[in-house]
Amino acid sequence: MTSRDKPRLRYFEEASGQRHITADDRYLYSREKPRYRANIIGTGTIGQEHMRVASMLDRIAIHGIYDERASSADVAAEEYSRHSEDTLLRYQDIESACSDPNADVLFICTPNFSHIDVLETAARSGKPIFLEKPMATTLADARRVVEIANDYPAFIQVGLQYRYKAAYVEARHEVLARKTLGAIKTIGMSEYRPPFLDKVGQWNKFAEYSGGTLVEKCCHYFDMLNLFAESEPERIYATGTQAVNFTRFEKDGKAADIDDCAMVVIDYKNGIHASFTLNMFCPHFYEELVICGEKGRLVASETFDFQRHNSANSRLKVELGELAASRYSDVAYTQPIEQSGHHGATFFEHVALADQLDGHSVDSATPLEGLWSIVIAAAAQESIKSGQPVIVDDFISHNELNPVLGR
Ligand SMILES: NC(=O)c1ccc[n+]([C@@H]2O[C@H](COP(=O)([O-])OP(=O)(O)OC[C@H]3O[C@@H](n4cnc5c(N)ncnc54)[C@H](O)[C@@H]3O)[C@@H](O)[C@H]2O)c1
Structure with missing residues (x-):
């Protein structure tokens, strides 16, 4: 059974009466090593939500983050440390965040008007991309997103969760x-x-x-x-x-x-x-x-x-x-x-993303x-x-x- 279909009892996993259960005895609470690593670009409200949900689902690890405002990245890193012990890379520029060969998938979580420019940079990596909704602010930019996707060697999943x-x-x-x-x-x-x-x-x-x-x-x-x-x-x-x-x-x-x-x-x-x-x-x-x-x-x-x-x-x-x-x-x-x-929708959006990375067909946007x-x-x-x-x-x-x- 893989983490795709193994039952987990997350409610008990963190309960005070269960913390003494050591790694050796953890079955229902055991975590599989995630198979993929993601970089998050834009670590505001939704970027942090994706980081939290990814660490809960355990199929995609958060590898690194980039935000053009240090204050947003600081808060995201601090929030993340509350629910994950994994180390987090912090990039100083967007190109490094997109091109790092150790990241398997990129999340674009910046404001709507910036999606098209960030996507153009991200798409140079050839990596699978998760692009937040709305994918653009104008029809001309939305058309360009579809053009990029049509010629792209990997998938682009849109955050219509x-x-x-x-x-x-x-x-x-x-x-x-x-x-x-x-x-x-x-x-x-x-x-x-x-x-x-x-x-x-x-x-x-x-x-x-x-x-x-x-x-x-x-x-x-x-x-x-x-x-x-x-x-x-x-x-x-x-x-x-x-x-x-x-x-x-x-x-x-x-x-x-x-x-x-x-x-x-x-x-x-x-x-x-x-x-x-x-x-x-x-x-x-x-x-x-x-x-x-x-x-x-x-x-x-x-x-x-x-x-x-x-x-x-x-x-x-x-x-x-x-x-x-x-x-x-x-x-x-x-x-x-x-x-x-988002009342669980983000979690199942991540399930679809991980399934898509595994090569399965999914019903995401x-x-x-x-x-x-x-x-x-x-x-x-x-x-x-x-x-x-x-x-x-x-x-x-x-x-x-x-x-x-x-x-
Ligand atoms: N799927 C959903 O239901 C859902 C929910 C909330 C937000 N969103 C979408 O997510 C995106 C972000 O929204 P938010 O609520 O997190 O906004 P936010 O303002 O809380 O955070 C945006 C972050 O992006 C950073 N940023 C701006 N331009 C950047 C750039 N070029 N490179 C790197 N970082 C940059 C900002 O500094 C900020 O920290 C928007 O497109 C929004 O529509 C989707």
């Missing part, structure tokens, strides 16, 4: 594998949450650096809609604004310009109608997926009321009326996995899927600006995306 949230994994199984609802007709997703958190340099308060709210954050949900629709978008309508958040926030004389609420409607070419609602001035996190098919309805939801609980509460409802048994269930990963980041998530986001932002629906084929031609989409 909501695919691995517990409730959505189960929803995919019900709707796409079991086909419980029959043919899907409508899909609605929504996210209610507090404002964007503080970031290094506050890059997420400006569309120029983040790509805009629908690109920066909502690419996750557009990716989910695309997965469930299994079709290309035909027409997109949207409305949205900066209603409440950061309306008095300025940096270097520039006012924050990111929307905090939006409603997006997507007509897919196969006749599925979809919608997405965003609201970012709520006290806690709530997201929901509602899918209706010819045979019933599925609701997958995740609530994270961080002021009262430190775990998410995920639910799945499959309502089939008189046709078959309905199901109302809680969905959860184990507590240590849920608490390691490709650069092409990353591009589609940005096409919807950018078209929605265009519709908000113009007040008009966007015809996606025209939008794609206008942005010269046909060649990378294989058309």
Whole structure:
């Protein structure tokens, strides 16, 4: 049995009553030597999350880190030392971090606007790359990412990790594998949450650096809609604004310009109608997926009321009326996995990465899927600006995306 399928009891592994169990007697808690070593570029919030999750999963060791701000690298190194005894290399420049022959895979965890430049440098290594979402802030840069990936000797995995949230994994199984609802007709997703958190340099308060709210954050949900629709978008309508958040926030004389609420409607070419609602001035996190098919309805939801609980509460409802048994269930990963980041989605994203390094085929996001998530986001932002629906084929031609989409 390998670390891929051996059961682990992480809850007990670190428990005070189990620390006396020496390495010789550790079976359920034993750790395999990771087969791969990763370098992390950008050690802010998500870079640190990847370091924490990697040390928990034990299939990819963290070899070294590089951040252009020493303060971020200092904090990341200190955080890492709390849950790993492994030594960590600290690079002084990005080229050394990317070209070190002792690293097998590179993580790009820098702000959105820098992804394209960092990727160009990283891609000179020929190593497998994990690239955080959104893979770019503009369609031109997203097109370039796909071009790089198409000619690349290794894989590039995009960090669209909501695919691995517990409730959505189960929803995919019900709707796409079991086909419980029959043919899907409508899909609605929504996210209610507090404002964007503080970031290094506050890059997420400006569309120029983040790509805009629908690109920066909502690419996750557009990716989910695309997965469930299994079709290309035909027409997109949207409305949205900066209603409440950061309306008095300025940096270097520039006012924050990111929307905090939006409603997006997507007509897919196969006749599925979809919608997405965003609201970012709520006290806690709530997201929901509602899918209706010819045979019933599925609701997958995740609530994270961080002021009262430190775990998410995920639910799945499959309502089939008189046709078959309905199901109302809680969905959860184990507590240590849920608490390691993004309610366990980051952990399973790492499982997919390690599987992909092992040569297995996985369902993680490709650069092409990353591009589609940005096409919807950018078209929605265009519709908000113009007040008009966007015809996606025209939008794609206008942005010269046909060649990378294989058309
Ligand atoms: N998958 C997810 O759900 C998820 C969650 C959070 C963030 N992200 C993405 O991860 C990326 C980073 O977000 P964050 O929240 O960690 O931001 P952050 O501001 O907390 O950290 C970014 C770090 O990158 C460093 N940096 C900036 N430019 C750099 C460069 N050229 N080279 C090296 N280091 C550089 C900064 O100094 C900072 O320490 C963004 O693209 C964001 O959208 C994804």
